[in-house]
Amino acid sequence: MKRFLLFLLIFLIITLQVSFVNFFKIKGIGPDLILIILLIWTIEKGFENSWPAVLIIGLIIDVLSGLPFGLVSLSLISVVFLIDWLKKKIFSQKGFWLVLILITIGTIFHNLFLIIFGGLIQKGLVFNFYHLLIEIFYNLFIVILFYGIKKIFC
Amino acid sequence: MRRIVNHPLIISFLVVFFLIFLNLQGWLAFTKGAFLKLTEPWQNLSYQFSLKMDKYVNDIISVRRLREENQKLREEKSELLNKLTQSQEALRENEFLRKQLNIPLEEGKELILAYVIGQSPSNTGKYFLINKGEKDGIREGATVITAGNLLVGRIIQTTDSAAKVRLLTDSNSKINALIQESGITGLAEAEDSDLVINLLPQGEAVNQGEMVVTSGLAGIFPAGLLIGRIEELISSDVHISQKAKIKPAVNLQRLDKVFIIR
Numbered sequence: 392m393k394r395f396l397l398f399l400l401i402f403l404i405i406t407l408q409v410s411f412v413n414f415f416k417i418k419g420i421g422p423d424l425i426l427i428i429l430l431i432w433t434i435e436k437g438f439e440n441s442w443p444a445v446l447i448i449g450l451i452i453d454v455l456s457g458l459p460f461g462l463v464s465l466s467l468i469s470v471v472f473l474i475d476w477l478k479k480k481i482f483s484q485k486g487f488w489l490v491l492i493l494i495t496i497g498t499i500f501h502n503l504f505l506i507i508f509g510g511l512i513q514k515g516l517v518f519n520f521y522h523l524l525i526e527i528f529y530n531l532f533i534v535i536l537f538y539g540i541k542k543i544f545c
Numbered sequence: 546m547r548r549i550v551n552h553p554l555i556i557s558f559l560v561v562f563f564l565i566f567l568n569l570q571g572w573l574a575f576t577k578g579a580f581l582k583l584t585e586p587w588q589n590l591s592y593q594f595s596l597k598m599d600k601y602v603n604d605i606i607s608v609r610r611l612r613e614e615n616q617k618l619r620e621e622k623s624e625l626l627n628k629l630t631q632s633q634e635a636l637r638e639n640e641f642l643r644k645q646l647n648i649p650l651e652e653g654k655e656l657i658l659a660y661v662i663g664q665s666p667s668n669t670g671k672y673f674l675i676n677k678g679e680k681d682g683i684r685e686g687a688t689v690i691t692a693g694n695l696l697v698g699r700i701i702q703t704t705d706s707a708a709k710v711r712l713l714t715d716s717n718s719k720i721n722a723l724i725q726e727s728g729i730t731g732l733a734e735a736e737d738s739d740l741v742i743n744l745l746p747q748g749e750a751v752n753q754g755e756m757v758v759t760s761g762l763a764g765i766f767p768a769g770l771l772i773g774r775i776e777e778l779i780s781s782d783v784h785i786s787q788k789a790k791i792k793p794a795v796n797l798q799r800l801d802k803v804f805i806i807r
Binding site for chain 2: 405406409410411412413414416418419420421423425438439442445446449450451452453455456457460461463464465467472491502505506509516517519520521525526
């Protein structure tokens with residue numbers, strides 16, 4: 392039952408990402424709900440529990456996006472692994488601020504990995520610092536909102 | 546060795562690389578097509594619903610802006626009517642000249658109506674998904690427009706029942722363009738968040754508000770499709786060419802219907 396609800400939530404977030412998020416974009420850039428959810432999940436449960444979902448979601452995004460197949464999956468898996476490693480090996484403290492720091496690092500590296508892997512698959516993706524800033528701002532805003540709602544209702 | 550191979554990171558990478566290999570061989574086309582077909586009704590429903598929600602919220606917020614826009618559109622309408630009369634006259638003249646020179650008229654191309662069912666889930670790249678695919682006669686490379694011959698983009702991938710459209714604002718999109726009034730040609734492409742027309746000769750006068758259309762050079766896009774209007778000229782003496790910022794004629798984030806030129 393829990394697993395079913397989890398996949399229902401994933402499905403809902405992917406739907407939101409391809410429809411609603413589009414209308415809140417600034418300069419064509421919106422929050423990456425999928426990345427946020429996968430990072431929070433990994434921060435809380437660890438890579439060993441989150442990786443199957445990361446893999447499946449990454450492949451779904453690959454089918455839906457116009458980027459070369461496999462690019463988003465590779466980037467998501469790498470970034471989630473990196474965040475899990477950073478959390479376990481580098482950061483000793485826990486809490487809300489750590490989540491914000493890791494989400495920021497995760498967003499930066501997700502974009503970097505897309506560019507790096509994109510270069511390997513011979514697709515010229517352009518890195519844009521200004522776009523990255525908007526995405527970080529948006530992602531942090533969503534995380535703050537998410538934890539705010541969680542604190543009120545849970 | 547076995548521990549390394551059994552690590553989730555390695556397993557994930559192996560699975561993805563295997564699927565990339567299958568995809569490159571074209572063996573995933575059926576699975577991808579089936580997935581898109583299965584999720585299409587839901588995607589379509591949620592996209593249309595979010596479009597309606599967005600329209601409703603915008604209507605409430607922007608009543609005053611709409612009034613001003615309405616006034617501006619009325620003025621533009623009279624101006625366009627004037628231009629239409631002139632162009633009809635030119636058309637008659639053109640037809641007469643064609644008859645004189647025995648040049649055949651271009652065959653009317655077929656337009657296929659399609660609905661946008663989802664935008665790209667990733668911030669990298671500007672694409673959307675439409676609900677028509679190979680079975681409807683859509684092929685890779687086909688031009689996508691919206692009502693009024695406004696250029697939207699190009700089909701880059703097709704499955705049986707859906708297709709992906711690369712928007713003209715994507716960083717990989719390059720369009721041979723022509724500034725209609727001055728007759729200068731350039732290359733329309735995305736730069737940061739803006740659409741620009743590049744490689745304009747130095748010293749040529751480009752004015753704000755001039756219309757930018759596809760030039761038809763290279764044969765990728767048909768000629769005469771409206772891309773947008775010149776918003777600002779970015780000129781510098783240190784560069785061999787000048788460029789201008791274009792305001793796209795169509796709001797690509799809020800499109801729901803498009804036409805594919807077959």
